[in-house]
Amino acid sequence: MASAHVDTFARDNLPPPALQPEFLFTLPELQFPAQLNCATELLDARVAAGEGGRTCITAPGGLRWTYADLQAQANRIANVLVNDLGLVPGNRVLLSAPNNPMLAAAWFGVIKAGGIAVATMPLLRAKELKPVIDKARITHALCDLRLADELKAAAAALPMLRHIRYFNDAGPDGLEAAMARQPATFNNVDTAADDTCILAFTSGTTGVPKATMHFHRDVMAACACWPRHVLRPRADDVFIGSPPLAFTFGLGGLLLFPMAVGASTVLLEKASPENFLEAIREHGATVLFTAPTSYRVLAAQGAALRGTTLRQCVSAGEALPAATRALWREATGIELIDGIGATELLHIFISADEAHARPGATGKAIPGYVACVLGEDGQPVPAGTVGRLAVKGPTGCRYLGDERQKSYVQDGWNLTGDAYLMDADGYFHYQSRTDDMIISAGYNIAGPEVEGALLAHPQVAECAVIGVPDAERGQIVKAFVVLRPDSPSGPEQVKALQDFVKQSIAPYKYPRAIEFVADLPRTGTGKLQRFRLRDQG
Numbered sequence: 001m002a003s004a005h006v007d008t009f010a011r012d013n014l015p016p017p018a019l020q021p022e023f024l025f026t027l028p029e030l031q032f033p034a035q036l037n038c039a040t041e042l043l044d045a046r047v048a049a050g051e052g053g054r055t056c057i058t059a060p061g062g063l064r065w066t067y068a069d070l071q072a073q074a075n076r077i078a079n080v081l082v083n084d085l086g087l088v089p090g091n092r093v094l095l096s097a098p099n100n101p102m103l104a105a106a107w108f109g110v111i112k113a114g115g116i117a118v119a120t121m122p123l124l125r126a127k128e129l130k131p132v133i134d135k136a137r138i139t140h141a142l143c144d145l146r147l148a149d150e151l152k153a154a155a156a157a158l159p160m161l162r163h164i165r166y167f168n169d170a171g172p173d174g175l176e177a178a179m180a181r182q183p184a185t186f187n188n189v190d191t192a193a194d195d196t197c198i199l200a201f202t203s204g205t206t207g208v209p210k211a212t213m214h215f216h217r218d219v220m221a222a223c224a225c226w227p228r229h230v231l232r233p234r235a236d237d238v239f240i241g242s243p244p245l246a247f248t249f250g251l252g253g254l255l256l257f258p259m260a261v262g263a264s265t266v267l268l269e270k271a272s273p274e275n276f277l278e279a280i281r282e283h284g285a286t287v288l289f290t291a292p293t294s295y296r297v298l299a300a301q302g303a304a305l306r307g308t309t310l311r312q313c314v315s316a317g318e319a320l321p322a323a324t325r326a327l328w329r330e331a332t333g334i335e336l337i338d339g340i341g342a343t344e345l346l347h348i349f350i351s352a353d354e355a356h357a358r359p360g361a362t363g364k365a366i367p368g369y370v371a372c373v374l375g376e377d378g379q380p381v382p383a384g385t386v387g388r389l390a391v392k393g394p395t396g397c398r399y400l401g402d403e404r405q406k407s408y409v410q411d412g413w414n415l416t417g418d419a420y421l422m423d424a425d426g427y428f429h430y431q432s433r434t435d436d437m438i439i440s441a442g443y444n445i446a447g448p449e450v451e452g453a454l455l456a457h458p459q460v461a462e463c464a465v466i467g468v469p470d471a472e473r474g475q476i477v478k479a480f481v482v483l484r485p486d487s488p489s490g491p492e493q494v495k496a497l498q499d500f501v502k503q504s505i506a507p508y509k510y511p512r513a514i515e516f517v518a519d520l521p522r523t524g525t526g527k528l529q530r531f532r533l534r535d536q537g
């Protein structure tokens with residue numbers, strides 16, 4: 001393979017081969033040529049096949065881009081990067097914007113030019129952007145004008161980031177003005193299949209952020225596995241959802257996967273359960289991607305959703321409680337597709353389609369991946385035993401210059417940090433994050449199981465369960481509960497919820513302490529931050 005990278009920073013900072021996971025390319029669709037540019041495959045090939053007139057991206061306010069439109073925009077951006085801003089292949093380009101068409105065009109522009117796209121969550125402040133820019137040695141940035149202040153503040157202290165252009169900017173210095181001076185054609189850089197094309201930062205909650213490295217081939221592998229074998233979308237599907245494109249759940253679900261089949265995607269800057277219904281109606285959306293908690297909120301509009309075009313719904317990012325699956329099915333008639341993915345593995349690796357869904361289980365290892373549960377000794381444990389989830393497939397963890405590679409990858413396996421059990425049929429059942437397991441009076445208790453029991457109570461909107469220190473038992477189970485409006489919150493309610501839990505799961509797991517709260521702490525990707533609850537006791 002001939003790397004196209006002139007700037008070799010990414011290759012120089014790959015984990016040493018001995019610390020990389022084993023990669024499996026077992027399926028025929030995972031045989032990739034030595035030279036591969038994923039933008040050519042996902043975008044230019046569609047136009048070359050005569051399908052440039054198909055709708056690719058829509059957005060509120062009537063904007064509609066065909067594949068040919070997106071290609072022209074991305075080509076102009078690639079030309080600006082190379083001709084105006086001196087980008088050479090291998091440079092890292094920061095992308096910062098809410099989900100909108102120009103962000104998608106910028107992503108493809110960077111990839112076409114052989115650059116490495118580093119998309120950041122739109123809510124990041126200067127203080128959080130700095131370590132990202134520093135760690136990825138960012139040289140260029142394309143940023144939504146509305147997020148300019150934070151980027152300027154971050155860049156002031158980091159001289160390496162020299163070239164910034166702002167988009168969704170009508171002014172003479174904006175990216176759009178520069179694009180208008182460039183041709184709408186561009187010869188994509190002939191990258192190697194194993195040239196890095198994205199750096200995805202983990203939504204990690206502590207320490208210096210970790211940057212995961214993904215190759216052109218990894219992007220194509222993600223498109224070839226879960227979408228093709230589990231979701232099975234059609235060319236006339238219209239994708240919609242909430243995860244930011246900076247989160248690989250959103251990048252795949254709301255950009256790469258629709259494009260891999262010639263479908264279209266709706267990019268919403270403000271995506272919340274409150275405005276999904278209207279957007280689904282306006283755009284005729286058929287496939288929805290969001291997190292379990294959104295499905296709980298959105299279920300209230302189930303009757304209205306039944307009358308829409310919506311036909312497939314994907315849940316990921318956090319464990320899907322059986323109560324939420326049931327609530328959604330009763331409200332909308334649609335069986336959720338659950339899937340566990342990780343930034344380190346790019347996208348989903350265990351999942352089940354509607355016909356194979358089992359309440360309380362995430363699913364089975366998807367075609368292309370193998371998964372098992374390992375015990376303390378690093379050996380697989382028998383079915384039904386809880387241990388550490390281990391995965392291998394065509395994608396896997398490569399932390400950019402990071403000691404923590406050793407803890408995520410062991411003996412060729414990717415260890416996701418999740419405690420799981422596999423049943424006799426090969427279904428994987430989520431228990432908890434490995435370090436969230438509660439140990440009370442010698443019992444191992446998985447917080448999410450207790451959460452699942454509480455969520456089945458009609459007055460519980462949301463909840464989080466943690467272990468808090470206890471002199472007698474080591475830890476006791478404590479629940480933080482957000483009640484539905486107008487529910488009582490006195491000692492009788494505490495007792496009622498405790499009794500309710502004892503009826504559905506082993507009584508020793510019941511929450512000995514319950515605190516009613518107005519909301520729960522969450523990350524930008526919507527994950528519960530149990531550590532913050534632990535800090536406050």
Ligand code: 3UK
Nearest residue numbers: 248249316317318319339340341342343347348416
């Ligand atoms: C947890 C789940 C149970 C689990 C992601 C789909 O969430 C994604 O990536 P992150 O790096 O977090 C990974 C961790 O999140 N998790 C995600 N999905 C599930 N736990 N059931 C699930 N269905 O702890 C995992 O290790 O933020 C999800 C696609 C791409 C992604 N990056």
